[in-house]
Amino acid sequence: EAQVTQNPRYLITVTGKKLTVTCSQNMNHEYMSWYRQDPGLGLRQIYYSMNVEVTDKGDVPEGYKVSRKEKRNFPLILESPSPNQTSLYFCASSSLRGAGRMNTEAFFGQGTRLTVV
Amino acid sequence: DQQVKQNSPSLSVQEGRISILNCDYTNSMFDYFLWYKKYPAEGPTFLISISSIKDKNEDGRFTVFLNKSAKHLSLHIVPSQPGDSAVYFCAASYSGGYQKVTFGTGTKLQVIP
Numbered sequence: 001e002a003q004v005t006q007n008p009r010y011l012i013t014v015t016g017k018k019l020t021v022t023c024s025q026n027m028n029h030e031y032m033s034w035y036r037q038d039p040g041l042g043l044r045q046i047y048y049s050m051n052v053e054v055t056d057k058g059d060v061p062e063g064y065k066v067s068r069k070e071k072r073n074f075p076l077i078l079e080s081p082s083p084n085q086t087s088l089y090f091c092a093s094s095s096l097r098g099a100g101r102m103n104t105e106a107f108f109g110q111g112t113r114l115t116v117v
Numbered sequence: 118d119q120q121v122k123q124n125s126p127s128l129s130v131q132e133g134r135i136s137i138l139n140c141d142y143t144n145s146m147f148d149y150f151l152w153y154k155k156y157p158a159e160g161p162t163f164l165i166s167i168s169s170i171k172d173k174n175e176d177g178r179f180t181v182f183l184n185k186s187a188k189h190l191s192l193h194i195v196p197s198q199p200g201d202s203a204v205y206f207c208a209a210s211y212s213g214g215y216q217k218v219t220f221g222t223g224t225k226l227q228v229i230p
Contacts, residue, residue, distance in 0.1 A: 004160070031216065033218065035220070040126075040222060041222060042123075042206060042220045042221055042222035042223050043161070043206060043208075043220035043223075044220070045217055045218055045219070045220075048216060048217065048218070050216055056216075056217075058217055058218075059217065059219070090160055090161070092160075092161075096216070103149065103210045103212065103216055103218060104149075104166070105151060105163035105166060106151075106153075106161075106163065106218070107163070108153075108160030108161045108162070109160050110158075110159060110160050111158075111159070111160055
């Protein structure tokens with residue numbers, strides 16, 4: 001079954017304690033990305049990756065790190081979480097088609113509800 | 118700077134009638150547009166997309182229209198069903214190496230039986 005798997009689903013942590021949210025996809029997709037969803041702001045892209053070892057900033061990258069050492073995995077790292085990073089996080093993957101590398105429909109994980117106190 | 122806007126936070130429609138969800142964008146470089154549907158406690162799921170070389174794309178009850186000159190797209194659902202009640206997000210991207218994806222803020226659709 002094609003899927004994007006995020007872990008954990010729920011996480012409560014304290015300010016400053018480093019954490020990692022894992023993301024894995026089984027569709028051999030080149031493109032992976034992380035989003036955060038906040039009330040009234042929709043989904044905002046944090047980081048994306050077009051292939052192994054290729055990552056780039058989205059619209060709200062401050063306070064986050066990512067890595068893409070393998071095609072299937074794209075972890076999100078919060079080195080020093082703060083309360084303003086309390087949010088619902090989604091990982092997604094998609095394929096890039098054609099000469100123009102068109103970013104096609106994304107498959108999303110179930111989400112990670114993070115609370116930083 | 119919100120490059121993709123969904124100005125209606127919510128919409129209520131009677132079952133069997135048409136639902137029209139709107140989305141406006143400001144960046145003329147966007148060349149691919151998608152709609153996603155999201156139920157509570159789940160990740161968004163892809164619904165339908167359209168390339169900028171087209172002005173209409175249809176898939177069953179769902180049709181997306183693109184008006185490039187107005188930088189506007191809309192999603193039509195006909196007929197609307199109670200199971201369509203969800204939050205709908207439009208998204209835009211452009212190819213050619215710069216691959217950010219920008220989402221709108223979402224429209225919550227309620228289909229009343």
